[in-house]
Structures are given as structure tokens and as C-alpha cells.
Amino acid sequence: MRVETGRILASLAETYPDAKCALVHESPFELLIATILSAQCTDERVNMITPRLFPLYASPDRMLTLSEDELAETIRDCGLFRAKAKNILATCAALLARHGGQVPQRMVDLVALPGVGRKTANVVLSNAFDVPAIAVDTHVFRVARRLGLAQGDTPEKVELELRRRIPRKSWSQAHHWLIWHGRRICHARWPECPRCPLRDCCLAYRSGAVEYR
Ligand code: SF4
Incomplete structure (x- = not known):
């Protein structure tokens, strides 16, 4: 199955236009x-x-x-x-x-x-x-692998795959999009695939590899 990176990124951008770092800080x-x-x-x-x-x-x-x-x-x-x-x-x-x-x-x-x-x-x-970077936390790791953006079995491998697949200018934003998606819809247990705007381009969903509610 082909991974539609452009469609995935466009859909994430549309779904989470305000995605940003949630940690409050001033420096x-x-x-x-x-x-x-x-x-x-x-x-x-x-x-x-x-x-x-x-x-x-x-x-x-x-x-x-x-x-x-x-x-x-x-x-x-x-x-x-x-x-x-x-x-x-x-x-x-x-x-x-x-x-x-x-x-x-x-x-x-x-x-x-x-x-x-x-x-x-x-x-x-x-x-x-403001240095382009993709931090791979538990949400980014899980969601990127489900969508088919990465297959690596360590955060380091997933980061490398995402850096290759996603345009550099979108790295930091993609990190926030994937975190927000993991927190709101693509939960570790029982992701909400039926209401997920990415299900048509999600590898795990299309291949029946994910249990959802
Ligand atoms: S379709 Fe399901 S597994 Fe795929 S990204 Fe959406 S919530 Fe996650």
C-alpha cells in the first residue's frame, strides 16, 4: 500500500491549525x-x-x-x-x-x-x-507508525524516517500535529478511527491492523 505523505500532512494541517507546544514557558x-x-x-x-x-x-x-x-x-x-x-x-x-x-x-x-x-x-x-526538528515522543512514535510514515522500532529510527519523508520546513509543525492527533483521536488503546479525518490515508486502518472503537 502506498503511503500518501502529502495527503496525510495536509489533513493534519487542516485538522490541527493551532497545534503548538503545550508546555508553558517564557525562555x-x-x-x-x-x-x-x-x-x-x-x-x-x-x-x-x-x-x-x-x-x-x-x-x-x-x-x-x-x-x-x-x-x-x-x-x-x-x-x-x-x-x-x-x-x-x-x-x-x-x-x-x-x-x-x-x-x-x-x-x-x-x-x-x-x-x-x-x-x-x-x-x-x-x-x-526555531530550528526545524522532529521530537519523537510516545505519541509521535505510535501515530507515525500507524499512518505508515515510519516503520522503525526505536524513536531514533522513526525520527530519521520522518526527517526523510517530511519536508524540512514542516518538521516542527508535523511534530505538534502528530502529538495532538495522538492525544485527541489516535489513542494508544482504542483509537477513534471512525471519526478520524485521516482514516482514508492511514495504513493501519486500511490494512485492518488496528483495533478501534
Ligand atoms: S485511522 Fe485510526 S489508527 Fe489511523 S490515524 Fe486515525 S485514529 Fe489512528
Whole structure:
């Protein structure tokens, strides 16, 4: 079955014209911290936590005035809070030591920060610095594979396939479209295929490979 990339992208663009980053932030640093906090946590929950944090600790040196225990206590609602507190403080120290307290704009520098993987780095690059990037989270991974845009069995492979298939100028927007579609219609369990505007060009639906409700 042929994958109709152009039709898929057009349909996503039409369905989600307002798709954008859901993490509330006012600077690259805040976005970096919010994205670290969002691992295995919803953006909604992160957005409930960061108003306790950012007004007082909106820079690496301010954040480092917190002890690991104090930071862990502040973010304890978001899961993995001890590991996240440790990574955030280590990242703040690395930002000061290696980047003059600024968030770097290169993938190689971002992924060298504690607790920052390719997905987090791509989120920061595209949303804070307008660098075309496709962050592959659980929604992007699932939806891209169902639609037939990718077949890879790791986020890295899926990212590479999407970068090859999608025009560079649409990378960042495609990331948001796929996330929004995964949250609203193409759920992990029981996707809502009958009301999905993409079902005519969805590989999983057309081949009967998906159980829907
Ligand atoms: S048709 Fe179903 S599986 Fe395909 S994208 Fe839509 S909701 Fe997801």
C-alpha cells in the first residue's frame, strides 16, 4: 500500500491549525526544565508544577540555590522527581560551567546535559530556537507508525524516517500535529478511527491492523 505523505500532512494541517507546544514557558531555560519534567508525566501536570518553580528559579544560578531535596519536594507531583531533581541541578551546573548560563543551540551540546536526550533536545531546538526538528515522543512514535510514515522500532529510527519523508520546513509543525492527533483521536488503546479525518490515508486502518472503537 502506498503511503500518501502529502495527503496525510495536509489533513493534519487542516485538522490541527493551532497545534503548538503545550508546555508553558517564557525562555529557553524554562522550556528545557519543563521538558525534563515532562518525562513520563503529562504536560498539564508540568504546567501545574512550573508556576511554583519559575517565578523564583528562572535561571541556572537561581535554580542552584535549591538543594536536591528542596527541588525534589517542589516537583514531587510529576513522577521520577528524585532523578529529575538531580538531573536538573546537574544540568544547571553544566549550563553555567560550559555555556555561560545559556541554553546551547546545538544538538551535540544539548544531549551532553544530564537528563537531556534527543527528544528533549529536539523540543528545545524547535520551540525555543526555531530550528526545524522532529521530537519523537510516545505519541509521535505510535501515530507515525500507524499512518505508515515510519516503520522503525526505536524513536531514533522513526525520527530519521520522518526527517526523510517530511519536508524540512514542516518538521516542527508535523511534530505538534502528530502529538495532538495522538492525544485527541489516535489513542494508544482504542483509537477513534471512525471519526478520524485521516482514516482514508492511514495504513493501519486500511490494512485492518488496528483495533478501534
Ligand atoms: S485511522 Fe485510526 S489508527 Fe489511523 S490515524 Fe486515525 S485514529 Fe489512528
